[in-house]
Amino acid sequence: MKKYDSHSSIDGKKLHPESLMMSYGYRPDWSEGAIKCPIFQTSTFVFETAEEGKAFFEIAYGLREKGPKEEIGLIYSRLNNPDLEILEDRLTLWDDAESSAVFNSGMAAISTVLLQYLKPGDIIFHSEPIYGGTDYFINHVLPTLNIKPVGFRAGRSSKEIEEALISCGNPEKLAMIFIETPSNPTNDLIDISACKKMAEKYSTADRQVLVVVDNTFLGPLWQHPLKHGADLVLYSATKFIGGHSDLIAGVCLGSKELMEPVRIMRTFLGNMADAWTGWLLMRSLETLKLRMTSQMKNARYLANFLADHPKVERVCYLGQLTEDDPQFPVYKKQCLSPGSMVSFDIAGEEAHAFKFLNSLKLIKLAVSLGGTESLVEHPATMTHSDIEPKAQQRMGITEKLIRISVGVENPEDLVMDIEQALKKV
Ligand SMILES: Cc1ncc(COP(=O)(O)O)c(C=O)c1O
Numbered sequence: 001m002k003k004y005d006s007h008s009s010i011d012g013k014k015l016h017p018e019s020l021m022m023s024y025g026y027r028p029d030w031s032e033g034a035i036k037c038p039i040f041q042t043s044t045f046v047f048e049t050a051e052e053g054k055a056f057f058e059i060a061y062g063l064r065e066k067g068p069k070e071e072i073g074l075i076y077s078r079l080n081n082p083d084l085e086i087l088e089d090r091l092t093l094w095d096d097a098e099s100s101a102v103f104n105s106g107m108a109a110i111s112t113v114l115l116q117y118l119k120p121g122d123i124i125f126h127s128e129p130i131y132g133g134t135d136y137f138i139n140h141v142l143p144t145l146n147i148k149p150v151g152f153r154a155g156r157s158s159k160e161i162e163e164a165l166i167s168c169g170n171p172e173k174l175a176m177i178f179i180e181t182p183s184n185p186t187n188d189l190i191d192i193s194a195c196k197k198m199a200e201k202y203s204t205a206d207r208q209v210l211v212v213v214d215n216t217f218l219g220p221l222w223q224h225p226l227k228h229g230a231d232l233v234l235y236s237a238t239k240f241i242g243g244h245s246d247l248i249a250g251v252c253l254g255s256k257e258l259m260e261p262v263r264i265m266r267t268f269l270g271n272m273a274d275a276w277t278g279w280l281l282m283r284s285l286e287t288l289k290l291r292m293t294s295q296m297k298n299a300r301y302l303a304n305f306l307a308d309h310p311k312v313e314r315v316c317y318l319g320q321l322t323e324d325d326p327q328f329p330v331y332k333k334q335c336l337s338p339g340s341m342v343s344f345d346i347a348g349e350e351a352h353a354f355k356f357l358n359s360l361k362l363i364k365l366a367v368s369l370g371g372t373e374s375l376v377e378h379p380a381t382m383t384h385s386d387i388e389p390k391a392q393q394r395m396g397i398t399e400k401l402i403r404i405s406v407g408v409e410n411p412e413d414l415v416m417d418i419e420q421a422l423k424k425v
Pocket of ligand 1: 106107108184237248368
């Protein structure tokens with residue numbers, strides 16, 4: 001072994017993802033010994049010979065099978081780029097996935113998967129509530145392609161969920177179960193393995209019904225949907241993976257077999273992330289565990305404070321679930337921590353929520369989540385304003401609901417800010 005070789009195990013023992021985020025997949029001897037992977041800011045790559053160029057294209061375009069030791073060579077940055085390839089290798093470690101693809105936004109990852117795996121006449125069965133952009137794509141864009149959305153409320157029992165599918169009239173058209181768990185912004189849970197069972201029940205010899213999970217809220221640290229039967233996992237990497245509110249990106253992970261068509265679709269839609277974003281994401285991954293752990297501890301502290309406050313009516317936080325809650329067994333089964341997204345209903349109505357939001361000093365009023373700074377927003381009029389008011393009510397998105405993405409600040413400072421803002425209400 002040369003000092004340049006990156007080790008993923010020692011004496012046969014696999015290293016943890018956080019130990020590998022600084023080195024995995026990168027060889028310093030490719031780049032003058034640089035300890036960090038440089039930014040490969042290039043659109044195209046030089047072939048040594050015409051024969052080599054031909055061979056690279058044959059593999060990239062699936063014109064022939066790869067030889068036993070053959071790797072796809074670098075061709076053009078819409079198809080592949082070292083920053084993206086190394087980043088994608090590192091991302092697979094957290095979710096224990098065979099393959100991953102990085103996109104230029106979470107919505108790009110989501111829409112590419114939906115366009116790849118849904119065809120006219122299909123049904124997509126999706127959880128509610130769901131991120132507003134995904135909700136719009138599923139309920140307003142997909143129907144123009146004759147793909148029918150059928151929604152079900154997160155937090156319901158598996159029996160109730162299947163009844164919602166059957167009541168649509170033609171469940172045999174089911175092609176995909178798309179879930180966001182925990183749901184944005186209410187933190188309701190959906191049992192991933194129960195969805196897998198249902199998908200298997202409605203799969204046929206010709207077609208596998210896919211379970212696709214948007215795992216943005218718990219990030220790659222606190223929930224691993226592939227282990228519970230999901231076929232594909234999606235992230236807005238803008239959130240915890242990027243973690244500094246300074247980039248937009250998305251990720252899809254799964255088996256090689258399911259990811260290959262997603263990569264091909266990405267090549268032709270041209271919505272891959274660029275090298276600079278890939279480099280920033282690699283930098284972010286080095287501190288992913290530190291950040292997410294600190295954010296989770298802060299969120300626990302803050303949620304406890306909110307739960308005891310007389311001006312707070314309801315706290316939606318996984319760390320507050322009690323053993324008698326029907327969602328508790330699902331939490332225990334599939335979540336490794338409550339994460340750092342806290343929502344709560346303030347006593348009163350929209351005006352009271354706005355007074356609170358306008359009174360905060362340290363915590364910034366902005367959408368997005370998962371960054372190092374705490375952010376607060378009003379889902380009903382901001383991230384989820386596309387959803388009509390009646391549907392919002394059904395989903396538990398009230399006019400007094402406030403969502404906080406908890407950052408890495410000092411927890412006492414965060415509570416002090418919230419306390420002073422609640423006093424003004
Ligand atoms: C749960 C969830 N999924 C997907 C997205 C979309 O990601 P992006 O903004 O990176 O396109 C968001 C954005 O807020 C989100 O919260």
